[in-house]
Amino acid sequence: MTADALLAQAVRGWLADFVDNTYLNAQEASADGYESTRWDQLRDLGWHAVTIPDHLGGGDATLAEACVVAREIGRAAYASPLLATMRATVVASGGAGYFDALVARIAAGAPATLVAPPDRTVTATPVAGGFRLAGEPVVVEWAEVATEVVLLVPAGGDWVVGVLGRDALDGRVSAVPSVDNERIARVALHGAVVREAVTVPASAARLALAGANLLRASLMVGGCADVLERTARYATERVQFGRPIGGFQAVRHHLARMVIATDAARLMVDDALERLAEPAVAEVASFTAARSYVELVLTSAQVHGAVGTTTEHVLHHHFRRAKAMRSRTGTRALRLRELHDALVVHGEASQW
Amino acid sequence: MKAEHLEFLGELRAYLDALDPDLVAATRAEHIADAMQPRVNGRRFLARLGADGWLGVSWPAEYGGQGRGPVEQWLFAEELCDRRLPNGLLTLNAIGPTLMAVGTDEQKAEFLPRIIAGELEFAIGYSEPDAGSDLAALRTRARPDGDAYVIDGQKIWTTGATVATHLWLAARTGEQADRHRGISMFILPMDAPGIEITPILTQGGEQTNTVFLDNVRVPAGARIGAENEGWRVLTTALNYERMFYHNEPRWELRQLRDWAASAGLLDDPVVAETMGELAVDVEICRLFAQRGAQMLADGQVPYAEASANKVWWSELRQRICDTGLDLIGEAGTVAGPTGPAHGHLEHGLRSSPVWRFGGGTNEIQLDIIAQRGLGMPR
Ligand SMILES: Cc1cc2nc3c(=O)[nH]c(=O)nc-3n(C[C@H](O)[C@H](O)[C@H](O)COP(=O)(O)OP(=O)(O)OC[C@H]3O[C@@H](n4cnc5c(N)ncnc54)[C@H](O)[C@@H]3O)c2cc1C
Numbered sequence: 001m002t003a004d005a006l007l008a009q010a011v012r013g014w015l016a017d018f019v020d021n022t023y024l025n026a027q028e029a030s031a032d033g034y035e036s037t038r039w040d041q042l043r044d045l046g047w048h049a050v051t052i053p054d055h056l057g058g059g060d061a062t063l064a065e066a067c068v069v070a071r072e073i074g075r076a077a078y079a080s081p082l083l084a085t086m087r088a089t090v091v092a093s094g095g096a097g098y099f100d101a102l103v104a105r106i107a108a109g110a111p112a113t114l115v116a117p118p119d120r121t122v123t124a125t126p127v128a129g130g131f132r133l134a135g136e137p138v139v140v141e142w143a144e145v146a147t148e149v150v151l152l153v154p155a156g157g158d159w160v161v162g163v164l165g166r167d168a169l170d171g172r173v174s175a176v177p178s179v180d181n182e183r184i185a186r187v188a189l190h191g192a193v194v195r196e197a198v199t200v201p202a203s204a205a206r207l208a209l210a211g212a213n214l215l216r217a218s219l220m221v222g223g224c225a226d227v228l229e230r231t232a233r234y235a236t237e238r239v240q241f242g243r244p245i246g247g248f249q250a251v252r253h254h255l256a257r258m259v260i261a262t263d264a265a266r267l268m269v270d271d272a273l274e275r276l277a278e279p280a281v282a283e284v285a286s287f288t289a290a291r292s293y294v295e296l297v298l299t300s301a302q303v304h305g306a307v308g309t310t311t312e313h314v315l316h317h318h319f320r321r322a323k324a325m326r327s328r329t330g331t332r333a334l335r336l337r338e339l340h341d342a343l344v345v346h347g348e349a350s351q352w
Numbered sequence: 353m354k355a356e357h358l359e360f361l362g363e364l365r366a367y368l369d370a371l372d373p374d375l376v377a378a379t380r381a382e383h384i385a386d387a388m389q390p391r392v393n394g395r396r397f398l399a400r401l402g403a404d405g406w407l408g409v410s411w412p413a414e415y416g417g418q419g420r421g422p423v424e425q426w427l428f429a430e431e432l433c434d435r436r437l438p439n440g441l442l443t444l445n446a447i448g449p450t451l452m453a454v455g456t457d458e459q460k461a462e463f464l465p466r467i468i469a470g471e472l473e474f475a476i477g478y479s480e481p482d483a484g485s486d487l488a489a490l491r492t493r494a495r496p497d498g499d500a501y502v503i504d505g506q507k508i509w510t511t512g513a514t515v516a517t518h519l520w521l522a523a524r525t526g527e528q529a530d531r532h533r534g535i536s537m538f539i540l541p542m543d544a545p546g547i548e549i550t551p552i553l554t555q556g557g558e559q560t561n562t563v564f565l566d567n568v569r570v571p572a573g574a575r576i577g578a579e580n581e582g583w584r585v586l587t588t589a590l591n592y593e594r595m596f597y598h599n600e601p602r603w604e605l606r607q608l609r610d611w612a613a614s615a616g617l618l619d620d621p622v623v624a625e626t627m628g629e630l631a632v633d634v635e636i637c638r639l640f641a642q643r644g645a646q647m648l649a650d651g652q653v654p655y656a657e658a659s660a661n662k663v664w665w666s667e668l669r670q671r672i673c674d675t676g677l678d679l680i681g682e683a684g685t686v687a688g689p690t691g692p693a694h695g696h697l698e699h700g701l702r703s704s705p706v707w708r709f710g711g712g713t714n715e716i717q718l719d720i721i722a723q724r725g726l727g728m729p730r
Contacts, residue, residue: 117682118681118682119681119682138682139682139683139685139686176686176687176688176690176691177686177687177688177690177691178685178686178687179684179685179686179687179691179698180685184685184686186686239482240484240485240486240489241485241486241489242486248715250715250718250719251715294674298670298674298705301705301708302705302708302709302713302714302715305484305485305709305713306479306484306508306509306560306706306709306710308705309554309555309556309705309706310552310553310554310555311553311554311555312552312553316555319555319702319705320555320702323674323677323684323698323701324685326677326678327677327678327680327681327682327683327684327685328682328685330681330682331622331678331679331680331681331682332678332679332681333622333626333678333679334681
């Protein structure tokens with residue numbers, strides 16, 4: 001077995017021990033949305049810090065390995081600050097060593113999150129001793145739980161990577177209900193000043209975002225895989241008119257479309273992980289994974305019929321997570337315009 | 353639409369506009385949360401309509417109705433739906449007319465006056481764990497016992513069972529192997545001894561139920577139609593159910609419009625193109641529904657046409673919510689009243705799968721269109 005397969009198996013095994021729909025429902029209904037004892041276990045296993053260098057206390061591994069962890073989390077529809085933490089880590093690590101102390105705290109177990117509004121609705125301008133932020137309130141995953149808040153926003157031609165101290169966030173964070181089982185808050189950043197910050201060129205910011213978004217894309221690929229497997233299994237078990245519904249051509253065609261959509265997402269994410277220097281590929285992967293995951297849950301709901309709509313079936317978590325994760329990639333049309341610009345206008349990502 | 357229909361719509365609107373605003377607001381809030389079962393306020397609202405003679409628009413005058421046609425009935429359902437108010441659902445629009453067609457004089461006398469008064473609410477007991485699309489596989493058994501039946505079995509997805517006064521039940525009186533030829537229809541009071549209800553919550557917030565029937569005893573007079581000929585009764589009711597056209601797509605598109613207006617995005621080119629097409633499809637939705645109503649008015653029964661309407665309507669609802677959230681972007685991850693479009697699109701998306709398979713799955717509707725509509729071989 002490859003190292004990736006072993007890692008996947010380990011993460012899947014860990015999750016399988018306690019995650020099922022009943023557990024997910026209970027966590028979603030709980031005050032915190034996750035169990036901090038499970039977070040401690042994750043930390044002890046090092047899965048929250050896969051990409052953090054050895055000397056900062058992390059696993060010293062590649063983004064691809066972090067994506068293996070994300071994929072398994074996505075499969076299980078498990079909600080926790082893990083994805084947000086990994087995304088924040090990727091961006092903070094792009095700060096050329098400036099944020100080593102923060103990254104080390106993450107490695108030690110501090111949950112983190114990333115403020116990087118997908119539609120660039122927040123901007124920064126230099127002021128004495130830092131950068132002042134301007135823009136509409138944004139939605140941030142696990143903003144209430146995260147002790148480390150990393151920021152990546154445009155500032156003129158450059159971008160700013162910064163750290164928002166809890167004091168800078170005081171009174172600016174209000175929890176709001178999420179469409180899915182993750183926790184979110186509205187964060188009003190207008191007027192806030194970021195003191196710990198560095199500027200990076202737009203190209204570096206784009207690469208950092210691409211890496212962070214590949215983590216989410218991997219999570220969605222995991223979600224697709226789980227939904228597909230469950231649906232295929234159900235189609236062999238559910239009997240109507242004297243035969244398994246998978247015997248009806250209409251259902252078979254649904255399943256086949258689900259296979260195609262899952263493969264498209266997985267192949268694209270794998271390709272992006274092999275071509276990390278080309279952010280356009282990751283951007284395509286992020287779009288594809290989101291599109292596939294939503295298609296998968298809508299079709300799966302149709303194949304499951306009534307059984308799939310109850311809160312007693314894990315599909316209701318995937319259903320909401322797919323749409324929420326897609327929404328977290330921002331306005332669909334803006335992503336398509338960027339892709340058009342990168343792929344069509346500038347010929348990025350092309351191998352021919 | 354004909355002038356007389358527009359005139360009717362005007363009258364209806366004037367009546368609805370004049371209703372007690374508190375009653376309307378409370379009913380609407382309840383209906384938006386779960387449109388599948390009128391509860392405290394919905395029952396009060398329907399009773400008000402009943403008292404004012406506005407239930408039974410298409411019921412004949414001899415049963416206390418307004419004696420108008422299917423087109424007016426459709427307009428009535430649409431208008432209430434557009435206002436997100438209950439319209440009497442299956443009780444008024446499917447069970448009532450079915451009883452007129454196949455009920456005995458006693459049954460008509462017992463139920464019809466109370467249905468049209470808005471006093472009764474029926475839950476529909478067709479589906480079972482192993483009988484979904486394949487309804488003729490149902491196993492709930494009704495055994496004759498003297499001049500009564502004793503009923504045992506399990507129904508599922510029996511929506512409204514906790515608020516209903518009666519259960520409209522399909523049960524097996526013949527052999528299992530007889531499939532649809534061994535089924536009879538019954539009306540049971542919901543509080544009959546031996547009925548136990550367990551709630552099921554759906555991701556869309558609609559509550560439905562499992563209904564267990566354990567030695568439930570009903571008089572033979574509770575059977576609707578002849579023994580073992582319930583399938584005909586059931587399909588009659590299902591045919592009336594096909595008259596069910598709702599205005600949710602229009603309402604949901606309006607929520608999206610209100611969001612776009614408040615975000616100052618009504619002239620954004622992407623918003624404009626997306627909503628432009630959705631608006632076109634909402635108009636088509638109206639025409640598919642209107643065609644079905646007109647066919648009924650002309651004494652024809654819409655089959656393929658009703659299926660086309662159902663497929664179009666259910667897919668459009670899902671698409672409006674899905675693409676609407678894509679326009680909204682990141683803020684669309686916020687659920688509930690503080691979210692964009694007050695959470696209606698997100699809620700609508702969670703509710704949308706039910707309509708693609710409920711009331712006959714879209715796969716089966718497509719087969720009907722191809723087979724009954726186009727004459728394709730089975
Ligand atoms: C919220 C809610 C409320 C409901 N309310 C009621 C109610 O009040 N009363 C009631 O009796 N029922 C009710 N139902 C049940 C509803 O009528 C059924 O869900 C519907 O009949 C489909 O059955 P099923 O869910 O068992 O799906 P299945 O029949 O198991 O279908 C699963 C999949 O297989 C496909 N399939 C099945 N047969 C074929 C075929 N021959 N050809 C091609 N594809 C096929 C279907 O299209 C679908 O995609 C409700 C359901 C829900 C979710």
